[in-house]
Amino acid sequence: MKVIRTGAEWNPLWLKHLQNTHQIGFVPTMGALHEGHLDLVKKSISQTDVTVVSIFVNPTQFNNPEDFAKYPVTVDADLEKLAKAGVDYVFLPSVDAIYPTETHLKFDFGDLERVLEGQFRPGHFNGVGIVVSKLFHLIRPHVAFFGQKDLQQVGIIKRLVRDLSFDLSLEIVPTRREADGLAMSSRNMRLKPEERKQALILFQSLEKAKSDLLTGKNWLEIRNQIEVAFQKTPLAKLEYFELIHPESFQSYSQFDPNGKSSICVAAFIGEIRLIDNMPVIP
Template sequence: METVKLVAEIKSKISKLKAEGKTIGFVPTMGALHKGHLSLVDTSVKNNDITVVSIFVNPTQFNNPEDLLTYPRTIEEDLEKLSDCKPDLIFIPEVNEIYPEPDTRIFDFGVLDRVMEGKKRPGHFNGVAQVVSKLFDIVSPENAYFGQKDFQQVAVIKQMTKDLKLNVNIVPCPIIREKDGLAMSSRNVLLSEDQRKNACKISETLFKARNLVAELSVSQLKEWVVEEINKNNYLSVEYFEIVNDTTLEVINDWNESNNKIGCITVQVGKTRLIDNVTF
């Protein structure tokens, strides 16, 4: 496992590996790694000759400066966790390596980035597309691995890859959960002990909601989920939407689509947690 900080250096190393016919798997992260991230790394290691993991807290995807400042940074712990997964290269660039000059590109993803997280965090997915496209250019992977907890992000990255005609296979991987059901997230470490105990109510409610599809209309189910979670004094639902899992268009009737996903964001103190469940 080798750590690289410079764009020129990692490009050189990858160029040599590709010349040897090696396939490259890539796991982009913002650090504060947990078992969810490590499962992506494990999958890449199993399916590619070489696995590259990046750790970079991307400033352009934060529309809240305080969120950027408080985002957990745990490089030493991250490297220790990665050593068990045995990726080949760890790319840890400084901001000026990724953005030697401001990135002024504006992406148009249509509905994909105008609903849910896109609506609540204007510019967030544009920043995601900026950094991921730059990282793809630097790493030149055949396969890139993303967790489905960030379902909307995966949809945006798939669209970006298509729009830019990038030859990268986007591999979505299942949500990894804590024993009590809470979706693993780098932000979970920001929760107080009491907040953490109560946060599992989010997934618990989503799992119950799947069993109510036959009894409730879409609007009734959405209302039930919001009310059920908001009963908990530690939790406040920012939004809960049921959407088509490809177009992300809002579903108003169960018969509108065969592939439906419920996406939720809940405020737990000052921390925003996202989760989703398929219907």
């Protein structure tokens, strides 16, 4: 496994693989890797000839400076995991390598920008769009791999690829969960023991809401019950719990068993903000 830190280092390697007609797979991450990330890596290794993983904690997608400052950084452990998994290259750039000058460009993803994560984290998707565009231009992969846990981010990146005509395909990999159902997230390692227990309310609420919907219960009544459950959970503070179309991300006021739908949730557990989602009708 080779660690590269700049586009200039990568260019001759990319050209060599292109000349050998190798398919290049790319897994962009912010590090603090867990089994969910490694699922993306394994998928890339199985589907492409060369796998590149980036580790870059992107400052422009954090609307909360404290969240950025406390984001876990475990580079040595990450590199060990990636080497063991059989990754070919790790792109480990500095902030200056990604942002050599101040970025003045602003992305507006339209309706996706103003609901759910876009509503509660203003500027977040602009930061995501800029860094993913930069990484796509630098690495020039044939296939990029993303996790389903960040459902709205997936929608943003699909729109980015389509609207800017990036010559690559996207592979979306299902959410990896802990044995008790909690969606794997780098932020989980910041949870204290009691917070970790109470964080299960996200998964449990998704499961219950999905089950209730499929047995014919009213969505607004279900959501009210979930809101009460969060209010009774001392360390939890619910931001949203919405039934949405998984492509437009528009919220439903009632459940349509004949249309696509997913449930999305975001909540603080103590000081840690977690998100999750679950398809109801894929």
